[in-house]
Structures are given as structure tokens and as C-alpha cells.
Amino acid sequence: MSDESQMIGERVRLELGDAIAGMRALPNSSFDLAIADPPYGASTRGRWRLDREHTLPGFGGGWQMAAHSWDRLGGVAGFELTLAWLCELKRLVKPTGSLWIHATYHNSGIVNVACQILGLEIINEVVWFKRNAFPNLSARRLTASHETILWAHTGGDRREYYFNYAEVKAREFPEDALKTPGKQLRTVWDIPNNKTRAERKFGGHPTQKPLRLTQRMLLISARPGGRLLVPFAGSGTELVAGLLHGMDCVGFEIDPDYAQAARQRIQSVLKDL
Template sequence: MLDFISKYTSSHEYAPSLEEIASYFDLASVSTAHHHVEALEGLGYLKKIDNHPRALEVVQRETVAEPVTQNISLKFDSNRITKTDIPVNQIVHADVIDFLKKMPGASVDLIVADPPYNLSQGGNWSWSGAKSLQGFGGKWSKVMENWDNMPLQDYFSFTLAWLTEAKRVLKPSGSIWIFGTYHNTGIINVAFQILEIEIINEIIWYKRNAFPNLSGRRFTASHETLLWGHVGGKKRKYYFDYPGSKTWFDSSDQIKKQDKQMRTVWDIPNNKERRELQFGKHPTQKPLSICKRIISLSSKENELVVSPFAGVGSECLAAAELNRRYIGIELDEAYVDIAKKRLDNAQKVRKLF
């Protein structure tokens, strides 16, 4: 959005209106554009004069280096993707925001995202003081975490950017799942509210076999959080296989009882089958068991599932084995190669039976 405002202002010699911003990004309402502008102003990216509809000014600041993306080896590399060009059942080597921007609106049934968690490995934390963020009832203090070179304000902007595109490409009947931890779920929750993505459920994924805490200075982290949201408005058109959720049975889940309602705490060990690791692994790789539960209960066969941070392709492999179409988007070429090997091998195995 910041890039659009900057280019529009340079071309027209005045800033776009909220209506023009909402129209360009296919936002649900002008108020959503207003929330975006307020958030960018609060983060110091924009200056806005009250009661002047076009009085926006991009603040000149030190740019944040963006990762270099290799060319996508597909015919639509530099153009918008039409519905007939969607690279179904492929792992695409691309930046997630750039790629989603090319996707047609309302073309995706389900998004299962495992974004960067913005973790801290115990490096130096520096408080930069209170930062006013209008519209949130007070001031926020930002924590700069040196470990991963993504300050909080940049992580928030990144989250808003990719979720804006995710919302645009989702069908009204679609939904989005996001994995997270206490490091980032608060930011994702706020971004959902800014973008008017309604949270359906918060799921606690309890991991009985979690890695122990070696420092002895805190409790052992034994769960992750999933946020499940939709963009269908008050009609709530999103798909949910409620009967399937009741009959779902997993012998490793000591909480879920067959023929009983599935609750919001899932007891799923973080174990991977041997075949999940044979071509390589990812540090935050999810087991197929949890991916299949999500995809089975929130999509139908032949629907399109998108994994915006595909890693080594667990969500895509789960989708393929459940007879869903998929697209995986991954920036790291090494992980793209592993994901492709996993999917190719799975396809060969299926042909044997």
C-alpha cells in the first residue's frame, strides 16, 4: 500500500483518496483503507493532515532491504495470473507478496500459512520508546529483536502486506489458518482485526513431545497457536465439515473422543514419519497429521489450497494426498527443491497402488 501511495503521488502530484486506495486493493470498505492508513501513519511511514481527504505524504526513511527473488520459471513471471493460468499443483519459487499480488481475486478456497515467527534467540533487546499507533487506544512500545533482523514495526507491516493479498485472493466461502507462537500471534490477531478478517477459532496445538527447556529459566513451551479466520462477512460462508470433525479419530490424540465435538485443544505429537524427512527437513516443519486435519475439515476435494510459506511442502503434500489442488510459495530455493522431491516421490508411490 505504501508503494502504491508513493507511486500515485509521484504520478499525479497529489495523494490517492481512501476510496481510490480501497478500489485498487479490492478492500471490503473505505473504512478498511482508513485503518491501513492509520496503521502506516502510526508506524511512521505516512504523514496525514486531518480533514483533508488527499493530504497523505510518504515519510522518507531508511529503506529496509528486501530479499532478492529468483525468476519464477513460469510463463506468467511478470504478469498478472488469470484463473486459467494458475500454477496448480506446483511449488513456486517466489516472494509471497509479489506472487499473491499476481493472483486473481476470489480464486482460493483455503490458505494454510506458517509464516516467520519473528523469534528471539536471547539476543539483545532494545526498547525504542513508546510509539503512538492511532486507533488502538494508546501507545505501543516496540521491541527491536536483533536475531532475525526484522524489527517489530517491519514485521507488523510485512504481516499486513501479505494478509491484505491473502484476503483478496480468498473466496467468500474460503478460510485461512495461520500457525504461530506467543512471538507473533498477537500481531496476527491485530492484523486480522484491521483487515476485517473474522476469527472463527483459536486452536491450541498441544505437543506432548515438545523439546525440553534446557535453561531452567522458564516453563517448557509445549504448544503452538493456530488462528482460523474467514472473509465472508456476516453471512459466514466459510466451509466447515462439522460432521467430519465429530467422527474424526486419531489414536495419538488423547483429548479428542470419537463421535464427540472436536474442541479447540488438539493433542497431536510433533512426530514426523520417516518419509517426511527423507529428502531433507525444515526447522519449523509441521507433521502431516496436523496439516491433514486442517485441510480435511475446512476444504472439499478438488478445491484449491495455498501454502504461502511452503517450506519443504508439508501442507502441499497433505493437500495432494487428500485430493485437493495446491500451490506452494517458497522463497528459499533449497526448500523448493526438497518440497518438489517430496511431492514427486509421493506421486510415484501413489501410482504403484
């Protein structure tokens, strides 16, 4: 695919293909920020028997289990893969910039260790509290109602990364019971996992993030006019947020259907800009 045909408008480039291979072709220190929402390894090959006998009172039915081939990841191979894409992020993001990495308990330990091995200093570990989390269908575990997000930087001891401290402190997030305007933002973010109709219009992605979650990351760490790298684009949430923040964005997505949905979503946002 030619470089031009990967462009969506003038500010977003979405490449269909493997992120690691794609990133290897990009020059050092060419981005101000990266947001990685990688495969978590949360999917299972196990066959779930969720028939009429398996009910949770009050929770209806028709469940879709997490079973996506791109999300099967584990063991040494999963660790090596994590190191490989994190290595590229380290090479590509300037010391004045930073990285955000989504995780759940399936991969958060791996991502944390990989950051430490690579010398990526973790600035904060954020807990994204999902107060409307999906119930646990097996009734054999607690309801998983948070994800972890690491905020890290590439600049070592000099700590030159951008932090929009004053504006973040002053900001009100009406849905977040833990944030008071004028008080410092904590590392627990109370952001419901709801997506608007516009966010889902071009097809629901099974692990699509709410736009406002990404927008908060950008408010904290991104200057308009900067360059955003999104290695695992999915439905395009991070690319849309970057575009709305006035950034130039480069993304990768390996699945043609998701890439197409993301492309349509970005085109629709561009029409309204």
C-alpha cells in the same frame, strides 16, 4: 522461471521467490483455502553458550538453536509484513473458504490484531499441544509446549465458510487424548510433533509441521477438488497434504534449498499416488 517449470505434476505449483510479490500476481477469489505458516520471529541474533557446563540432566546435548535469518521479524516492520501477506490472503481466498495461520507467542498477538484490522473474522483459535515438546535449554523459562493456530474467514457476517462438521465430530484421532469419537472436536489438539521418515526424507526443515496436523485442518475446512494456497511452503508439508486431499495447490518458498527439498518430497509423494 516459466509457469510450466514451477509445476510439480499436474496439481502442484511451487514458485521460488517472495510470497507477497507472487501472490500479488494472482487473481481475486481464486482459492478455497490458505494455510500460512509464516516466519514467527522466534529466531535470535544472540550467541548462545551451550557448552559442557550448560547441561540439563537427562537431556543430552548437541542442540541446534533457532537462528534462521528468514525468521527474524519484529516491531513495526514485522507487523507491516504480516498485514501485507494477510491482505493478499484476504483478497485471494473466497468467502466460502477459510484461512489457517500458525503462530507462537512471538507473533500470535500480531496475527490476531492484523486479522481484526483487516476484517478477517476469527472462527477459532486452536491450541496445538505438543506433548513431546523440546525442553527449555536455558532453564529460565517454562517449556513451550504449544503453538496457536487461528482459523479465520473472509466472508464477514454471512459466514459462508465450509465446515465439515459431521465428519469431524464422528472422527477418531487415536493419538489425541482429548478427542472422543462422536463428540465435537475441541480447540485443543493433542498431536505429537513427530515426523515420519518419509516426511523427513528430503531434508529436515527447522520448523517443519507434522503432516497429520495439516491433514486435520483440511478435513475440517477443505473440499477435495478445491484450490489451496500455501504462501510459506518450507519443506512442503501443506502442499503434500493438499495433494493427498485431492486439491490443486499453489505455494511459494523464498529459500532455494527448502524449495528444492519440497519439490523432491512432492515428486516422491506423486510417485506413490
